[in-house]
Amino acid sequence: MFIEYLPGETLLHRLDVRTKMLGFLGLIIISFLFQDPKYQLLIVSVTGLLAFWIKIPLQKIRGMLIPLIPIIISIILITGFTFAPGRFDYVSSQRILFYALPGERLGATVGGFMMGSTFIFRLFSMMIASSVLILTTSMDDFTQFFQKMKMPVEVSMMLTTAIRFIPTLDKKRRQILEAQRARGTKFNEKGIIGSIRSYIPIMVPLFINSIMMANSLSMAMLNRGYGLTRTWTSMREIVFAPRDYWVMSFIVLLITLSFFVRFRLQLGVL
Amino acid sequence: METLENEIRQVAICLKNLSYRYPNTVEPSLKNISLDVEKGKFILIMGSTGAGKTTLSLCLNGLIPQLLEGKLTGGVRVAGKDVGKTAVQSLSKVLGLVLQDPETQIIGRRVEEDTSFGPRNFLVPLEEIKQRVNQTLEKVRLQGYNHRLSEELSGGEKQRLAIAGVLVMEPEILVLDEPTSELDPAGRSEIYATLADLRRKKDLTIILVEHSSEELIYKADEVVVLNQGELVWRGVPSELFRNLPLLRQWGIKPLPVSQIGWYFYEKGWITLAEIPLDIPSAEGLLRKLLPKYGHWQGHLQGQAQRQMQVPVPPDQGFGSGQSKDGLFRHELHLSKKAIAVQLKDLNYQYNSDQTALRGINLMIEAGEFVALIGRNGAGKTTLAKHFNGLLKPTSGEVIIEGMNTLKYDTSDLSKIVGYVFQNPDHQIFSATVEKELEFGLKNAGFKGKEIKERVEQVLWYTGLERYRSLHPFSLGKGERQMIAVASILVLKPKVLIIDEPTTGSDWTGVQTMMALICKLHTAGTTIIMISHDMDLVAQYAKRVIVLKEGGILLDGTPKRVFSNEQILLDSAIVPPQLCRLSFQLEDILGPEPFIEASEFTAMFESREQSGCL
Incomplete structure (x- = not known):
């Protein structure tokens, strides 16, 4: 299942959703400014501390990371071998460690491996940061955010309805699966066509049921006045608190500092 | 002038020569209906499936003709408003409509979010919304549920939330279209209690479309009977229910x-x-x-x-003493009859560590007609799913016709155990009735001629012959239910499990279905029926097993089981x-x-x- 709101009372929970979104954006910018894995490691540590602060469920993190291991390894290998020495500014990065093929072909560069690590660290900080964002922000806050960003009401309406119906559809899927298994459907047919064919008895009723449900949902929505006006009453007006201004200034300052380090001091490149 | 206004105010609903035909159909669903409903009355609308009850309720709030097209003639006025000329959304302020399936009427993830949906669309200020939501939740007995997730509510609670969703807009008229058809008896009585509360507190006009009648006969002011789109009877409920020939004619359960x-x-x-x-x-x-x-x-x-x-024995019938007694009785017959189902110390635990079944020992002989009863969550369906291997025991054994379910897959067991689920729409996926029936046979590995013969036989047996080349979804719910049964019968199962075979069917449909089940039983099929309808259980089953909290509470003939009134009441069975x-x-x-x-x-x-x- 997807990650859900984790109730809590930390500063991160209490911050305005817009502040958090700005922070997330800032993190993306800073992370893409630097190529050096050392800087990326710093960013990962900071996001890691944030995650630790909100008492992130470790089980979930582990569950997310384990399937990524093959991707991590392949990213490092690919960048290691494919980044030609000419793409790096520093001599130390241009150094070739060894050749994969005889005749000095497909050389593994130091810079390439470092670039690979940067990609990985970037992936990690994004993952951790987005988890922190989702875990500390309620669904309500997100719809508020969409509304504040002047997105049409329909967007947040669609979003909440979709989330509301995930468990319902999942239940339907299980019921259909059981009904078809009871009629002797086998789900282990061989070959691609075989396995597609064996899912037709699941997919067709699922589609038909979804359409029927959508039909009565549309009736229920009309019954309750949906579409009479183009807008609706906001359930909760979000307002900036003093802490939001503090945090926002801090984020802006941090971004500026990063630009200074990267472009004035020319640090953090390979 | 004043008298005219008074007159308008007195009449909540006024139908004049209303006729309606759905698009692409020949026969009209409503024919020339004229009906005045006085304000503050509680009207019951009855009639068999296809009589036009749902169509009528959709006409009342303008979904017909504004959402569903088709040919509508005649006039509908609701609280003085012409339904044809007023948008559905605006009408929802005067007339609230609650539909059958509670699941699709809940829009919000949380109770409060859902109830506030209506007033938010009307741009009611936030403070007032909060106040109204709390008041309405109290009316439907859901006070304090504000922050609960709607998906975690029980069926009865969900339907009450759906009622709250329309009540919060403070309508003068409440129309409920079979609000209890998907609910168990406990959920049903919750809805009736809520309606009784609403009647007492406010002069709300209530129109209720319903099949069952026992609880409602003294509550409703009037009954309106529809038959094939026509209004055929109108009057006091007690008068209708004393006239048995009329009830039979219109397919209403006496x-x-x-x-x-x-x-x-x-x-x-x-x-x-x-x-x-x-x-x-x-x-x-x-x-x-x-x-x-x-x-x-x-x-x-x-x-x-x-x-x-x-x-x-007056106070026996449950506990270890009874099960020993039962076992003894079976041993006596062992030499004569084969055992269809045998459970030894069956325990089952869901992944969430929640124990669903505990220590069940049970033997069902071939040819028995067993009813499984108990309140929702007692473990009836969980137990039945063990019979065809959909669930495997956590500990203990399930032996079906000599096959241990631990060693066989459901697809193998499906040739011996047929399982008909409650909702036929979960399994129908073919373009014709005939093909739908062939599916199970193909899975079981039958070929050409054999498939044809068996399908032919079952089509005739179930009376589906005339629909053979039609699309299943073009048929009514009763027929689809029959298709679901037929698609299992082609496999000629020795044991047939039927989960709530009559939910949402009218009296005629119930009788057709039960006649079929009886015919199968006489032919020697072992029948295991899960049902909430105690009249059916008493009438048809030869043995009744009452489950409570995952264990067997009572097991015996219907007479013996039903004589334990107090024990049954504790388990919410009337x-x-x-x-x-x-x-x-x-x-x-x-x-x-x-x-x-x-x-x-x-x-x-x-x-x-x-x-x-």
């Missing part, structure tokens, strides 16, 4: 006690108005008539004899009406209850016979 009364009426012993509609009046009537016409002395002797033959009547007459009838009307009337027939002799 009250069991009225069947006894009708017998007396036909004999000329009582007038039509004296036909009882509830237990106390039936009791009084029987006590009055028995000395006069009955042969109850002789009957008592018969009762005594019967008691000698089959001793019924014995059938006639059983309850015989408890009232215990001093005359003895401890073993009667479960059929004919048993009561037999007390009077013996007299006549002896008179003739």
